[in-house]
Amino acid sequence: MRKRVGNLPAERTSFVDRRQECVDVRQSLSSARMVTLTGVGGVGKTRLALRVAAQLGRSYRDGGWLVELAEVHDDDLVVHTVAQTLGIQDWSARGVEHVLADYVRDKEILVVLDNCEQVLDGCVKACAVLLDAAPELRILATSRQPLDVYGEHVVVVSTLPVPDGHPDGADAGNSVRLFAERASAAGFQPAAADGDAVAQLCRELDGIPLAIELAAARTRFLSVDELLARIGDRFQLLAGNRSALPRHQTLRATMDWSYELCSAEERLLWSRMSVFAGGVDLAAAEDVCGGSGLGAEAVLELMAALVDKSILTREPGPAGTTRYRLLATVREYGRSLLADDERTQLRKRHRDHYLALAERGAREWFGPDQLVWRARISAEHDNLRAALEFCATQPGQVQEGLRLAGALWFYWTACGLIAEGRKWLDRLLALDTTPTAPRATALWVCSWLASHQGDLERGRATAEGCSAVAEHLKDAGLAAFGLHLRGVDAMAEGHLEEASSLTTRAWSYHRTHPKITSPMVMSLVQSGLVACLRGETDRATAYAQECLQLTAKAGELWTRSWGLVVRGLASWMRGDADDAVVHLRASIGIKTRFNDLFGLGMAAEVLAWSHVSRGEHARAARLFGVLDRLWQLVGVPLMGAQQLLEYRSGAERRARAALGESTFGKLVAETANLSILEGLAAAIREKPQPPDAIRQPQRGPLTRREYQVAEAIAQGLSNKEIAARLVISQRTAEAHVEHILTKLDFGSRTQVAAWIAGRHEAAT
Template structure:
């Protein structure tokens, strides 16, 4: 691993939230071990600081790895089959293939110089062994740094036992501000965490602090929990209470093992909480990962806990360091129990109480998933994407509960089916397929949840290229719909049979099925995204059949419907079809306009598969316009993007042929050397940055009338809205002036910002004014 300087930071390693105390020699030892072995596992008791040490070493080494350092958090993963999915998600891989996620991961890291931190492996050892073996076998420049309470026993693994922090003997005690190395590390940790709690130990308390750290065996988590109590108790009071606790546990303190020490510290912390705080601690242990206050209020209130008291009790547990607080990208505050603290809380619940709480937890996340599905077709998609992504661990936990409990499978099918938008729009095709296949195999009762799960499973399977499964589940949906006499589900059965027929190359059959599906969907009083996707599918089939005018008609209908709803994600697919149809009929200028808008939307969703589709057609359009350098840059980005997705261009041979022909023309025009250099420059940038740079370049404008030049890429109505913005009108005032709904006005503003690549209304106003000056 050669040292490199001035290298851009790559990876997802989190910034440290608190100071890192001690462990200097341990950091050196772990770095040396990684230099000698491709896999190093840090082992030790819970709370000893394995994760902090691993992250500190990874941060120190991150720039030494060309492709960065990446954290894979496994604390909330309890299914061995989900280890690879979790690793893929952490690395940004959106797997649409049916090859098995281990194979996709292996292909992705094959040529990478990368450090992967696998944190908290102990409860999914078999899954970790399988994943580590798959990666180490193919990637010679990959290093794995794992944390676990026991070794993984992977071939070539080097094990480093993480010890507790050293504590000075009474004769060695100096001032707390002494060096951070050596025997004072545990005392310094206590001093720093106590200071954060608002308490400054005096110099004459050094011996008491040292004795407290010795009683806690130098376990960092136990010391931090004790330090948090200095808000309420003196060091001497803390020590007295700890002595009482340990005397109750064992007559011979010196014989007390460290895992008993941590348990005793937890017991002690628990007893220092009020009765209500204890109850909330145990009940919150049913959550996986972080949780927002609304979920805590919904699930944990009830007997013994009034709903209106929850927020005060949460604040109290944060003060006591039982809960950690974090700000989510959604703008909400979330709370998290450390895994060791959570395990303790779960141990306090009886089996009946745990199942009751997990049932309430399941109900909360079922409601969340179904609300997300209902509201997805509207202006709040990005907020829903962020919210559901933040709840990934809790949704997994709810699905696991449904799959493991007799009589709960139908609720699991409801959750997995409602999350269609999460599996597809957020690139979790493989994981969604795994949950659906598992739940469908557990209960064959012909119900609405089963039929819904069947069409969602068909959609995922067809996009993975598993056409047999796609057709079988679509037919299953149709059969259940007929049994229930449910017209909506019957339309979805037709739709997904059409998707499968298109993937098989039966375009005439696909066209008949998808158009019939849309004719039924469009009469429904509540249109949803998957319904409109049957219209998008009809347009794509028409493109492949060479019927570009009919495809354009389908795309325009999609754009009108989505604009009225303020919807973006389905709209972005309508724009792909619109751009493909324009390119196929020879109007590459028009194609570029629509594809750029689509890419702008899809970038905000991080819809990698959709970005690949839109960028492909954009590259072909630039080739048609003779803009081969721009095309080469986009092809370079695509070479970086498709390995993150797994299935280029849905595996459709006709589209793959278009790609091969367009790329061949660009290579011939530029020469292999120039083409390769431009492509490599784009491929060497972070994905979104490379794509933005490649797309940002404006194509040569096609001749247009003066009014059209001033409008740029905007439609007539969008330009009217832009002019109103330039006049200083609000969305409400724009709606009144143009006689449209406020939601439609908001959607137009969103589309204008995306098309012009602007971030504010002020930029729109400036753009309008500049255009008016130019055409005066």
């Protein structure tokens, strides 16, 4: 893997010459640590910032990073967004500001904060954190007004010069050149005879790049003369609106003109699409925007029309899907067209759509499509925030917000958004204390997040709150979650007998449920961890094997990775470090696909201890280098559990003693400055195996044909289906199954599935 040195996007279209502006901004950044580009919306602040950042990015050791804030409307989320963009997983209970400051302290980095105007206070706070912590860090911000940060240097970005009767002039030609290039991309080649009309059009548009680009896109349907006639009439109409600022008059004129080019149904869809934050897929648009004068079946064609008119932009989504986005200015215009009651109803439909999506994701998480769900939910991050914000700010919507925040447990925990999830849950729980099922669910999810942050007081309080609401509702399922989370906190506090009783009681109820979910199985995982800490390694191994069998049957990965951690820890504790390494490496392989940073920390810790036990002290030292950096991001090593921390200290002392301080320090340094995934890869890299050894799992006592049958069993096929696949009789398939069960000494097909999964993990 190569070290990431920024996330600046590649330019999709040509950059019309702003040579002097680029020079001015670069010079400003050479003397000031923060530069803010201000100007009218649509003037090209973002494009100029990205061009300068691309020019300067290589001079910053840690690259240039774009932090997009257009979809952030809560000042408290600005620091979260900066941290997430820089790759920091915001798990720490000590505050994301402190984690961010620690991360950037030694960085040479250029941070581009884009669209700051709607979260000025949050941006001021984020800039203070960044600038105070990192002397080699620079900030380039875009905003419609200065941020008023101490030391800020403001550069006003002007509109493009327009022709004044001499369209061949180099500077004045920039607006004409922009129109010509964008019109050409739309399939229209301006002729020499169009020169005067194009120059007049650019003058009428005041040289605003966004307006010029929208006009150029319309050349698919209208000639330049027709555009000029329409634009002239519209500007004349708006010129009488003297109460508005000039820049608002101009931008409004551009949007009004685009609006006039749309049909009545296209206008209606445009206004309704404005309810979405960020991108949206077709299904969401049809669900939220259809109805009340707009048939859901017509949404696709109308969206295609809006794409053609450059109202909507099309972009790739996860897993080959397509997403659509309104530019921020276009979206704000659409919102202004909605009456208050209509906007509220649309926001309810928007919330209901994403609530249904989240609850479906929670139901289906314990299955083979986890990575698909991770990508899908991550793509909807801005819309989920918008839905939660609606619930937190509108009367009578808090219970639905608790449902949504609780259903997203898998997003908060498995996908590395612990701190943000905790923020929403704490906020919503404080707004409505009615003892309902959504509140109980939100309480146990909040307890889960708080305990992983090391906030054991909050974790215990919310777990007990869940138990109290469950008792009030007489809901045994919610009561089991209360037991489970009370057990998590008891384990972290060192009360192992209490923890064992609570988690095993929780699992004894969950295992009887007709539809088992990941959080239910995590009570089994927790029982295994507690058994390890009590020295009951055989019992812990049995719990781990039960988890692996359940997850193999379901085709599930994330919970399985935790079962492998328990299996690895139990093996290490009973002295079988070789077995521990196999299972822990398999766990790490899964967790990296989810970016489960806390889980990676747990697995890598036990793996490092196992390498020490095997005398592989150099490899352990490299892992400790990764872990030192990883736990800074997470905030609380090993959940703060004292017994686990003592195991860590003992293993590190042994490695230091075996290698010597100097060698140990050098090996730690080899991975300490790499990204987490790069460091893990460097620390656990083995000598290359022969290709056949990598591709082919060992068949054990099975023949080639029996192994094929076992793989089919693992895929959930019946004997009849196995016979059809392998072109054998059903009786022969049944005989193979019996031979497999006999050779492996298994009593069920589920055990065969788990055995196959283990073979594939070992081979990988």
